[in-house]
Amino acid sequence: MMMRAPNSDQIPLKKGTWSPEEDHKLIAYINRYGIWNWTEMPKAAGLSRSGKSCRLRWMNYLRPNIKRGNFTEKEEETIIRLHEMLGNRWSAIAARLPGRTDNEIKNYWHTRLRKISKKNNVVHATNKLPDNQTINFQTERSNTSETDHVSFSAGAPEEKSISGSSSGISKSSKQTTAAAANSSSNYTNVVIKDIHKSLQATLEVDTGLPELPGEVKILRGQPLSTEDLEILENCYAMDTELMWLEGSIYPDAVQNDSGSDFWMNF
DNA sequence: AATGGTGTCAACCGCCCTCCG
DNA sequence: CCGGAGGGCGGTTGACACCAT
Numbered sequence: 001m002m003m004r005a006p007n008s009d010q011i012p013l014k015k016g017t018w019s020p021e022e023d024h025k026l027i028a029y030i031n032r033y034g035i036w037n038w039t040e041m042p043k044a045a046g047l048s049r050s051g052k053s054c055r056l057r058w059m060n061y062l063r064p065n066i067k068r069g070n071f072t073e074k075e076e077e078t079i080i081r082l083h084e085m086l087g088n089r090w091s092a093i094a095a096r097l098p099g100r101t102d103n104e105i106k107n108y109w110h111t112r113l114r115k116i117s118k119k120n121n122v123v124h125a126t127n128k129l130p131d132n133q134t135i136n137f138q139t140e141r142s143n144t145s146e147t148d149h150v151s152f153s154a155g156a157p158e159e160k161s162i163s164g165s166s167s168g169i170s171k172s173s174k175q176t177t178a179a180a181a182n183s184s185s186n187y188t189n190v191v192i193k194d195i196h197k198s199l200q201a202t203l204e205v206d207t208g209l210p211e212l213p214g215e216v217k218i219l220r221g222q223p224l225s226t227e228d229l230e231i232l233e234n235c236y237a238m239d240t241e242l243m244w245l246e247g248s249i250y251p252d253a254v255q256n257d258s259g260s261d262f263w264m265n266f
Numbered sequence: 267a268a269t270g271g272t273g274t275c276a277a278c279c280g281c282c283c284t285c286c287g
Numbered sequence: 288c289c290g291g292a293g294g295g296c297g298g299t300t301g302a303c304a305c306c307a308t
Binding site: 016017038039051088090091102103110222 | 301
């Protein structure tokens with residue numbers, strides 16, 4: 001299938017790691033206008049990113065209630081069990097782990113659990129429920145009203161534990177890998193939560209409304225107004241703790257004092 | 267201290283599905 | 288019914304950090 005030209009205006013789209021100011025712009029825009037069209041939104045939000053890139057960043061890291069950091073042993077067990085039943089259907093697995101994203105689970109599986117699962121295959125086999133026992137669950141898809149109906153033959157993850165499922169990872173190994181992930185996890189855990197709280201309190205916006213008044217719909221396609229930008233600037237500038245945290249997460253971030261970019265002018 | 271190997275994870279790519287005109 | 292556009296999903300990759308030598 002042919003994909004639409006990603007950038008009809010011939011503006012070079014930025015790729016790679018997202019900067020703090022890009023994160024702020026995206027969060028601020030979505031808090032203000034909600035999610036209406038991933039393709040058009042980046043332009044209106046002042047981002048030189050593809051819609052897909054914005055969507056990925058939002059869904060996997062910026063949206064509220066994302067749980068970061070170490071997976072618990074229970075979560076590990078759930079992932080292994082669900083993977084046995086569902087295969088590489090990461091989104092379906094993620095639907096059973098509140099706050100976890102499909103990307104995170106996929107990474108976690110590839111880097112750690114795959115080995116464990118192979119080791120423990122024999123153990124899992126003895127723990128499987130009889131074939132005639134099935135459970136069903138539905139997972140709501142975020143943007144649509146459709147549901148995923150999944151049926152498989154095994155017990156609910158919470159009801160049975162898999163003996164030795166997480167024993168393949170030593171404590172020291174877990175600590176090492178956790179340390180490796182620390183910098184980014186801290187950012188998404190603490191700072192993004194603060195950004196949301198701070199912005200929402202200041203802007204008094206509604207988010208997640210299924211249907212918006214016509215006035216708001218019109219606003220959605222527009223760039224942030226000067227008034228919005230001033231509010232955001234004041235809100236952000238006043239939050240010294242947030243500034244400190246961001247500095248620690250983005251040690252290499254350049255604080256631009258050119259005056260052209262309010263996001264970085266402290 | 268330098269260097270090569272390895273692990274981790276954020277982000278991109280491309281295919282597929284659904285929706286809508 | 289058909290085709291295009293948008294969005295979702297899984298596979299893959301490149302950058303980076305850590306560790307061992």
